[in-house]
Amino acid sequence: MSTVRAPTPLLRRLWLSTDARRLAACVAGGLVLAVMTGPEGSGTAPTSGFTGSLGNSRVIGFVVFGVVLWLLMTARQRYGTEIRAVSDRLSAAPRRLLPDKRVRGVFYLVLLGIAIGYPTVLNGFWQEVLVDQIGVYVLLALGLNVVVGYAGLLDLGYIAFYAIGAYSAAYWTGALPVHPLFHLNAFYAIPLAVLAAMLAGVILGAPTLRLRGDYLAIVTLGFGEIIEIVANNLQGVTGGAQGVIGIPHFSIHFLGVVYHWGLGSLPYYYLLLGFIVVVLIAFHFLENSRVGRAWVAIREDEVAAESSGINVLKYKVMAFAIGASTSGLAGMVEASKIGFVEPGDFTVQLSILILVLVIFGGMGSLPGAVIGAAVLQFLPQYLRVHPLFGFQQQDLYLYLGAILVVMMIFRPVGVFPSRRRKRELGLAEHGVGSADAMESTTGPIS
């Protein structure tokens, strides 16, 4: 006896087909992009933004974009192994072109030469951007990279340490309403600002790093918020919401060498470049040191690391403190450059911005952090001068949020991944290790 099976309805068959579903998702993605880049709506006309984005011919372009995206994805699926072979060869190319340590050294020197020479031909606006938007944020991203990339911890209050660095600068140079025991030249206050940020990192980190990683994220988020509120409300100490002015520029009087950093951006750029190079070299060696290997072990398997005698908490606190002090250094430099600090410079969303810079470049990758920060900080400034694609400055965080989600779905290792991180994430997805440090930790720091 045979039964005649009813044919599956077309819609259901479409829904069951991965291709059709992926096409729908891609087109939906295109439409979301259309809304993101479209005109603004308002409370009285809540649909005007949507109709302005989707109700005219511009939507066709975005649908086409979605379809092309789908074609690319399908092609990638079908010819995945071939594409991967090509992309692996491409990403290995720099390594093969620079096999020799000496050749690589020359390459880095050339890069440094460009970094030194090129800014001199830029105009004042771009020189300013190079310091305030790019240099400072490269430094910040490098610091957060230690916390998120090396140690696998999520710190959402990272900007708080930047604030601590900036306010220490104001304190030691006598700009705050509370006066220090002795006034310092801004340049010599740098170590003290870094130390203050590091101490704050240890004080916050030592108790909270025992917690599960997601609790750490929310505690640091709260801490970032508290620092802003404290800065706003402690009128007598921080100058309140207006902030404080009169933080002097750096200057050196040492063994007959006298130099003043003035109003110009370039001297600050070179100072920052110096700090960045030092930090890069230091972190490079740190990554390959005993400490770096301990971080790797903690990321890959916290329990195994602990049972192999690694003091997990100690290394977590260390990463946290190193990140915090880098952030403090950046805050110190920026405070001295612009000459004032105000609580509005330290909003929680800046912590998220720096997180995006690190994630975009590639967690745990030094070139990733530098390039990610430089590219993502440069783009909005470029679009400010050359408006394109309907980009508006106030939508910056809309794009950054989308970048985070898209990166996590499609390329969690970042655009310029560290090879180690890439391998770990791959392994974790096959059930080996964890690729983060999200377990709770017990035991004392020794």
Added chain:
Amino acid sequence: MCFTQNFWNLVVSGLYDGFLYALIALGYTLVYGVLQLINFAHSEVFMSGGFASYFILHALVGTNQPTGLASVGYVALGVLGGGAGGAAIAFLLERVAYRPLRRRNAPRLAFLISAIGASYFLYNLAGKEFGRNALEIPTLFTNGPVFSVFGATVQTIYVVTAIAALIMLVIVDRVVAMTRLGKGIRAVAQDAETASLMGVPIDRVISQTFIIGGLLGGAAGFLFGLNAGVIFTMGFTPALKAFTAAVLGGIGNIRGAVLGGLLLGIVENLGVACTQASWRDVVAFGILVLVLLIRPTGLLGEQLGRAA
């Protein structure tokens, strides 16, 4: 003490805040139960509920001032509309920001980052599409003193919020305890892998958990908006405090979330009496840090989840 003078007034307004925290906290706690993850984008679920109810009521009520039974109906509509908005966003959120990562067995760090991204995306999108100024939900009832306890007057809005919240909290508690869906949620929370071997459709259960959390969070968005209006940034602080409440009561524990919410509301209000209003958030975050340091499993203990 600084709060003795106004003690009962502070308790009453604390309970009002507390009911809102409890509603939002349940969303955190339920999702934490099934996924062992903090849903960082829950703040935006709350916000979407506020906006959804605003647009519905704005269209239906406008500048009228309903009274009597009509008021009750509109409040119920607001709760439902807010809940529907929150549930829709929570569902989408799970589909877009969580499920692809779950499929890949991604590390927890990736989930947190994806959720933060979704949160920033959503609230900035709301700001872009609906304007960046606060919108006032139409007046649904005349607010005024209803009765007083120990000399503290209780406003209509407090009564409305408390009744709406209590009804929803009881329903959710019963749904999780008694229905098939609740059994699925509890099974996934205890051990997802085994549950799936026993035939529990994990994906569907997780989706439904997000939807329940979204319903409550969205309704809370409406109740919050009744008093304070809706604005794209409205989610951040209440959600952070609701998370504190969930941890305070023991994350993964439904009754714990309610207890934690009410307690946090009261303690926060008493704490503010001793300082200034501007220190309000610091009081709440201080409580969070203290709880995490002293008793990270919360007052009633972690229950739903198996997280250690």
